[in-house]
Each structure stands twice: as C-alpha cells, then as structure tokens.
Amino acid sequence: MATQQEHYEQLLADIYCWMMGGFASGLAKNVHFFEQHAITPGGSGLAINLGAGCGFQSIPLARLGFCVTAIDTSEDLLRELQNNAAGLDIQTVRDDLINFDHYTTGRVELITCMTDTLLHLESKDKVRRLFEKVATSLETAGKCILTFRDLSAEVFGTDRFIPVQSDDSRIFTCFLEFEPETVKINDIVYRKEEGKWLLSKSDYRKLRLSREWVEHQLVEAGLSNVETKVDGGLVTIIATK
Known part of the structure; x- marks a missing residue:
C-alpha cells in the first residue's frame, strides 16, 4: 500500500x-x-x-x-x-x-x-x-x-468502479474498497504506446x-x-x- x-x-x-x-x-x-x-x-x-x-x-x-x-x-x-x-x-x-x-x-x-x-x-x-x-x-x-x-456512505458492487478520464491514448479508472474509517483507492491507468496498451496501477487510502x-x-x-x-x-x- x-x-x-x-x-x-x-x-x-x-x-x-x-x-x-x-x-x-x-x-x-x-x-x-x-x-x-x-x-x-x-x-x-x-x-x-x-x-x-x-x-x-x-x-x-x-x-x-x-x-x-x-x-x-x-x-x-x-x-x-x-x-x-x-x-x-x-x-x-x-x-x-x-x-x-x-x-x-x-x-x-x-x-x-x-x-x-x-x-x-x-x-x-x-x-x-x-x-x-x-x-x-x-x-x-x-x-x-x-x-x-x-465518502461516508458506502457504495456496493459495480458502483465502486469510477471512470475518471479517457482519450484515444489513455484510460483512467478507479475502484473503491470501503473500510471502516478509510476507502482504499485503486487507480488503474492504461496508456497506448506504439499500438499497445500498457498498464500502470497503484493504491492508497483516503479518509471517510x-x-x-x-x-x-x-x-x-x-x-x-x-x-x-x-x-x-x-x-x-x-x-x-
């Protein structure tokens, strides 16, 4: 983390x-x-x-x-x-x-x-x-x-997937995991380079x-x-x- x-x-x-x-x-x-x-x-x-x-x-x-x-x-x-x-x-x-x-x-x-x-x-x-x-x-x-x-109200199922931003060469999606005092933020970024989609990812926590x-x-x-x-x-x- x-x-x-x-x-x-x-x-x-x-x-x-x-x-x-x-x-x-x-x-x-x-x-x-x-x-x-x-x-x-x-x-x-x-x-x-x-x-x-x-x-x-x-x-x-x-x-x-x-x-x-x-x-x-x-x-x-x-x-x-x-x-x-x-x-x-x-x-x-x-x-x-x-x-x-x-x-x-x-x-x-x-x-x-x-x-x-x-x-x-x-x-x-x-x-x-x-x-x-x-x-x-x-x-x-x-x-x-x-x-x-x-973020005090928890969301469930597919509502935890958040489309953040996208264009022809980048796609940014966030996935939320709710914890008692925090939300685990899973950020997923795809970049298109030389015709191939490359994945970058990281997670951290935000307070609720x-x-x-x-x-x-x-x-x-x-x-x-x-x-x-x-x-x-x-x-x-x-x-x-």
Missing part, C-alpha cells in the same frame, strides 16, 4: 492536469469558483493553498492579488506550478500540509484545502490538528475553504469524512461561521473566523 505521496510520485503526478480535464479547464473552474464566492483580498492579503498541486487554486488567487504560499508534497506538481506562475506572487513549499504554519510569519486572510486534499491526511486526529492550526493562523474575518468528496463531522470539528476549532453546500457528493465548506 502506497502512501499518498508515493501514489502521486508513482502514478498521478504526470497525469494530474490531464485527469482534471487539462490545465486551462482546471484553472477556469477555480477562477469561476472564487468569483462566485466573492473571494478577494480585504485584509492582510496572505493566502495559503494546501495541496496546491499544479496551481489550479494558487494561480487564480495570485491573479486576484493574494500573496500565496503553495504547499504540496509533489516536487513534480510544484515544478509545474512554478512554470505556469511566472511573475505571480507565489511561494512554493514542498512539505506535509499539516506543517503549513512553519512558513507563515503572521496571521493570514485565506487558507484553501480543496479537491479532496483533506482526505489525504492519515487520520481524523490529524484533521483536527489541522483545523486547530487553521483557526489559530487566520486573522479575524479570515476564511478557510474546503472541498472534498463525502462526513460533512457533519467536518462542520463540527471546524466549530470546535474556533471557526463559528460555517457555510456548506453539497452538489453531487462534492462538499464545499467556507468557514470564517
């Missing part, structure tokens, strides 16, 4: 933009998201992007005027972010996202942890510690934005976190104003200090 970091290094990092529909598409979705929720600098202007990947959130935030610290464990994805962020106020850091407070010198206005990054933490205790650090690090009226899949549990932990950590939206199993939470 691979760790989250190993899984990305071995399989996902080099296809991440592709599996998200392409760089331009991923960027446009987040530009729309931040516009829709009126996310603009109004305080310190400091933002932290946890699980920054190739820059789908960091780049739009920097273009809005935030000074962004982008944290991820993948060297390849951070390099891709840097290549696409020329001239923008973005500092990249390769580290575990729980250590984000090591790279701040004062209170921050915004902390984002999106696209299932929260589920990559190893335990619920670590999620609680993260939320405590988030609450401590945010300035008054600062916001924390989370998006993640609610319900919307209600996350909301409660945010309030317990000190983020009293919590707004939640659920759309097709995707949970979006904006919590304000």
Whole structure:
C-alpha cells in the first residue's frame, strides 16, 4: 500500500492536469469558483493553498492579488506550478500540509484545502490538528475553504468502479474498497504506446469524512461561521473566523 505521496510520485503526478480535464479547464473552474464566492483580498492579503498541486487554486488567487504560499508534497506538481506562475506572487513549499504554519510569519486572510486534499491526511486526529492550526493562523474575518468528496456512505458492487478520464491514448479508472474509517483507492491507468496498451496501477487510502463531522470539528476549532453546500457528493465548506 502506497502512501499518498508515493501514489502521486508513482502514478498521478504526470497525469494530474490531464485527469482534471487539462490545465486551462482546471484553472477556469477555480477562477469561476472564487468569483462566485466573492473571494478577494480585504485584509492582510496572505493566502495559503494546501495541496496546491499544479496551481489550479494558487494561480487564480495570485491573479486576484493574494500573496500565496503553495504547499504540496509533489516536487513534480510544484515544478509545474512554478512554470505556469511566472511573475505571480507565489511561494512554493514542498512539505506535509499539516506543517503549513512553519512558513507563515503572521496571521493570514485565506487558507484553501480543496479537491479532496483533506482526505489525504492519515487520520481524523490529524484533521483536527489541522483545523486547530487553521483557526489559530487566520486573522479575524479570515476564511478557510474546503472541498472534498463525502465518502461516508458506502457504495456496493459495480458502483465502486469510477471512470475518471479517457482519450484515444489513455484510460483512467478507479475502484473503491470501503473500510471502516478509510476507502482504499485503486487507480488503474492504461496508456497506448506504439499500438499497445500498457498498464500502470497503484493504491492508497483516503479518509471517510462526513460533512457533519467536518462542520463540527471546524466549530470546535474556533471557526463559528460555517457555510456548506453539497452538489453531487462534492462538499464545499467556507468557514470564517
């Protein structure tokens, strides 16, 4: 069983933009998201992007005027972010996202942890510690934005097979195995090279976190104003200090 970091290094990092529909598409979705929720600098202007990947959130935030610290464990994805962020106020850091407070010198206005990054933490205790650090690090009226899949409800049979992305030369399918506190994610990628289909595969675990549990932990950590939206199993939470 691979760790989250190993899984990305071995399989996902080099296809991440592709599996998200392409760089331009991923960027446009987040530009729309931040516009829709009126996310603009109004305080310190400091933002932290946890699980920054190739820059789908960091780049739009920097273009809005935030000074962004982008944290991820993948060297390849951070390099891709840097290549696409020329001239923008973005500092990249390769580290575990729980250590984000090591790279701040004062209170921050915004902390984002999106696209299932929260589920990559190893335990619920670590999620609680993260939320405590988030609450401590945010300035008054600062916001924390989370998006993640609610995997608390188990699915069965063939519903556990998820088509992720495909084109003429690549096919990406995911198979889910539900465990009491986690879901084992089995990622299967076929690549067509010189007329032959080659298989790559890896597995890792994601946490099963319900919307209600996350909301409660945010309030317990000190983020009293919590707004939640659920759309097709995707949970979006904006919590304000």
